[in-house]
Amino acid sequence: MSRPQPKLVKTDKAGELPLDRALLVQMHELMVKSRVLEERLIQMYKQGHGYFWIGGPGEEAFNVPLGMLVKKGRGPAYDFLHFHYRQSATLMAMGEDTVGALRQMKNTASDPYSGGRNFAGHFSKSAWNIVPVSSPIEVQYAMAPGTALAQKRHGGDAITIVTGGDAGTAEGDFASCLVWSTRPGNELPVLMVVTHNTWGISTASDTQQANRDISERGRAFGMKTKRINGNDPVESYLELQEAMAYVRKERKPFLLQADVSRLYGHSSASGANFVNAEVDCLAAFEQRLEGAGVLSRAEMDEVRKRWTEHVAAEARQVVQEPPPDGESVWNHVFWEKA
């Protein structure tokens, strides 16, 4: 089996980071918050406080800028988000508290995303147009044109953002999104994102798909496309800004491939242990921030300590919370008007 090559992040010298210091500091804090959350979720799983873990540690450098740039709200005037299960950092960057993810891991009645019904990382939040994340791979790409059509009809600059991994692009739903987003005269404001981690569970992508640059598939449909280094939060922020501005203004789709790492394997099913062979985007970013004089090592350690204590305290509380009552299985089979 071929091994993925580590993706390099260039180290800038002081003064070369092309974003405001406040933004860099905010981005770092959100990446730490997300990483600490995911590592706590893994720990909870290993301690028996959850049946299964799946998440996105290693994708923070892309997912945090994505969340920072979302136009957040309910209804077609705001961005619609069709996520897969590696998107915790995007929610954290949108301002979500960490405790909800802990509750979903522990499948408590208080789990705000599914009431103890779904796996970790399977978010849902109608107040922010986050449609329910589901386990089937790639189905979100089939739904994205529908919300985008409603947004185009509504007017304004809201867009639909759909994310998925590289392995799932083999599913037909990815092709459906390409076709439905580019119907001549009916192009749709969809930002199609592929986070390419070079793996599908245990199978290396270069043994299954000849096309190394999945973004190229968009060109056959006349789409604007780009492949970026998703391990670099600065590049991700700037490229996302540009891609989103295009989709918001032109009301046409954009296919963006972000090359990322997968730092704890596919899920708890593959052990959820740290992988040394891949770039750790957070460590690489911290190295750059320190080199550029944006943050000191001690300041960054303090950020991590603060979030670690915050999430640990929440976890201690969450493991005491009750599971849903068995009789509640009959709730919400159908939606009833209030």
Place this chain on the structure above:
Amino acid sequence: MANMAQAIRMALHYAEENLGVTDVFGEDTGAPLGGVFTCTQGLKTAWNSPLDERGIIGCAMGLAFAGQRPVAEIQFVDYIFNTVDLLKLAGNTCWSSNGDWHLPMVVRSPAGSGIRGSIYHSHSFDSWATRLAGWKIVMPSNPLDAYGLLLAACKEENPVLYLEPKALLRIKGEERIPGEPADDKQLSKMIDAPLGDRSQWKPQWPALEAYVVPIGKGKTVREGDALTVVSWGRLLPICVKAADQLKEVGLSVEVIDLRSLWPYDWELVKGSIQKTRRVLFVNEDTEVTNFGEHLARRTTDELFYELWAPPRVLAGKHLPGIGLADPLEMASVPQLKDVLEAMRHAASLQP
């Protein structure tokens, strides 16, 4: 009287104008064809989609997520099978999000045999559909119910699968749809697209009125006391015909049109069985794990000591397909003679 295709078209027009339906779409649903069975001709929100069933269901879900009210069409229900996981997702969206989201969407699809449609234009989906928890499932057997059930579906806040018995789409009704003109030819002139160039054609819709058949309500279409027969869709009129023939020879059969498969009108069915003490469930889907079997099981569970005979099920043969040649189709799904025989047999059983 309008036929079922015209009734569906008029219901969709009413729903566009009055119930907030925003999109009637699917393969060949928009102009110029207006649907392979003409059900969507002349509708202002009808549009043609790519030839992609998964895209159709996915788009309907997305539209519903964003507050639109879509009515999607799968051209033949035989082609809905590759969307099953999306149907499952649509059905569990409200439940899996613990009530955070819901999907007001309708999926229409012609189902069943009777047009010599061969292996991929004859299949039923009734029983498969009833396994999709979170969906409401309806199937009319006449134009007035087709109109009333579609209005109910378009008012729903949950996903509704609206199965159209394709062999009945051209059959005229016996009851007038409220607002339908008295003259059939006049109705046709008003709402049927002309042959040939249709580019300048626009329908003249009659002043239609609301008529809703509540989802979950069946209807007793023949009263009797010797046997209860429960059916829906295409085989319902065949059961009625059989009951009328048997009445002439002194056998009194009560026929119930279930109309909604989920939720279904158990109170109506139960009351009838308690009166007749015998029941036969008739439909054309394949017989193994058939929805009629569920009804028979429930009958046994709840009414065993009131029955004078075991509950019976007459359904399609458990075959991989329905063959094109006439004798093959006739041998695969229940025909009038099979229904008559099953009714006589069920009525003859003694404790």
